[in-house]
Amino acid sequence: MKRRNFIQKIGVGSVVAGASLTAPHIAKAATQFKWKMVTAWPKNFPGLGTNANLLAKMITEMSGGRIKIKVYGAKELVPAFEVFDAVSKGVAEMGHGASYYWKGKSEATQFFSTVPFGLTAQEMNAWLYYGGGLELWRELYKPFGLIPAPTGNTGVQMAGWFNKEINNIDDLKGLKMRIPGLGGEVLRRAGGVSVNMPGGELFTSLQSGALDATEWVGPYNDLAFGFYKVAKYYYYPGWHEPGSAAEALINEKAFKQLPKDLQQIVLMACKAANMDMISEYTARNNQALDVLTNKHKVQVLALPQDVLKKLKVLSDEVVNELATKDAMSKKIFDSVVSFRSQVTRWGAISEQAYLQARSL
């Protein structure tokens, strides 16, 4: 009798049925997948890096150890900005990053992280899961052999740390600010000088005056960097990143080698991790804001309405231009803009009206 036939004969229903403690043990040993997850974050970076760890842990636990995932911080296996290529080529089976890092592949990737004056976290997830967004995202990544999935969101970010007061739009003229991507382009159109540099260099650049301002994330991440020591004003709201989504990347070939139950586990773990990250940021931004304002006496200031209005006009210009890049960008732009227009009407009489009522 061949071994395989033998297993099939004893396996199903007869001998093993009921032996509920033994069988999962067999399954664990028999079908182990060893995966690598490369990330765009420093190892264990609060919120983003820890979400990658959590995602890997959930997959391992739910699969009873049948998938084991080793998580790599940026540069440990590949640099942050090579995560997309590494997963695409199968150097790693999974990745964890943010889709606006891959705009070199397609400008349209930016719609799946965040765009200036775009969707909040809750709206973004509504668009992705119930507004056709995720299907478009999959279509965009398909040629690269990648399956994308949302796996977290920072929520509304802060506008950033400034060493100069912003009272009107002209105060942005000549302002040297670290603000990458579309937000940076908006600043340029407002007369500012947008700079990109790694997080690790921001503190000294603010201190030396090489930078007048920088955006980062929000209180939870910003407190750790100590920006309050070298910048005077902490401005809100984060018009340029109203709800930045983190993405999981899955190598399609590796995914197809998984049995169906493990495929579901990987995808549903991303969805649960997505719920986890926004909850973590909402709770911890909060605690960090208390520390910044009470302990470190940080001045938290609102960008004036007039400045926000003008930034919005410029942002619309910049985002609208994305639609002209190629047919796929146009298709995604049309979907997100139509969704935003609807969700804004509903948001005005639900979240927005309620938050106002509660603060009366």
Added chain:
Amino acid sequence: MKRRNFIQKIGVGSVVAGASLTAPHIAKAATQFKWKMVTAWPKNFPGLGTNANLLAKMITEMSGGRIKIKVYGAKELVPAFEVFDAVSKGVAEMGHGASYYWKGKSEATQFFSTVPFGLTAQEMNAWLYYGGGLELWRELYKPFGLIPAPTGNTGVQMAGWFNKEINNIDDLKGLKMRIPGLGGEVLRRAGGVSVNMPGGELFTSLQSGALDATEWVGPYNDLAFGFYKVAKYYYYPGWHEPGSAAEALINEKAFKQLPKDLQQIVLMACKAANMDMISEYTARNNQALDVLTNKHKVQVLALPQDVLKKLKVLSDEVVNELATKDAMSKKIFDSVVSFRSQVTRWGAISEQAYLQARSL
């Protein structure tokens, strides 16, 4: 050789290792759990009932069929308001409902669904997962042999359907409105008459004038009921239910019989379902609102600020009284109130400030 020893000997590493297509098949047959899920919703009720179906489906798929769950609509196995007891007693292994239905067990249960002028969906999840809320919820349900888990949220609801304009707080005097729970108590203190009746009777009661007003959920669920045919005004925001959480109930004994991987699957499926429901409501409320206003010409009106201010004062009274019921209620009240005060400060400069900026 005993059968069990034999399985262990062949099972691990030697014969089965590598036979990745065979082993999951063994596991499926060997460890099947057949569970029932009783729900507080009509079978397939949009948003709530469909979330229960989704939850069961995810668990079955992720477990490779090792857990099969039959979902029962309200009254199919037990009535809606007996779901808690049914799962507590092991009549069913799981339940799907909303914790404010169980205030007869403890007034404090209401904090885990929603309270007037309480937390939004995003804030609620932040409190539950990262603010100590879920630990308190588990502590509260422990004596009943139940493990609770959040499994969805409707988001901010509407204030309801009215056949009378509300221009000041005195317009609530004598108003006969279907509004159960704490919201109903607030209406009573404002001089109104709060009534509770099942959803199915609301349409005729509004039509006959037996009711002047009713709250339900939001556009997605309300459109289906056809309230627009028998009520003149659709008021916002839903001050009394700013983010109602749906709950999964798990019988603790049944849970403990599961191997660790299946336990994780059940809990993480709830977390993924939690992300799913708020996304669905956000997207579909939106579409339904368009139909209500454009096709059915519904008049959507804001409750005046002065009315909201007074309702907030009364709501605080009513919610504060919950803290006096018993030690556990006090403990939960203190946690949620302290969290709300912090999250409100952060929310003011993030979600709220951003939504305002976008609508400039």
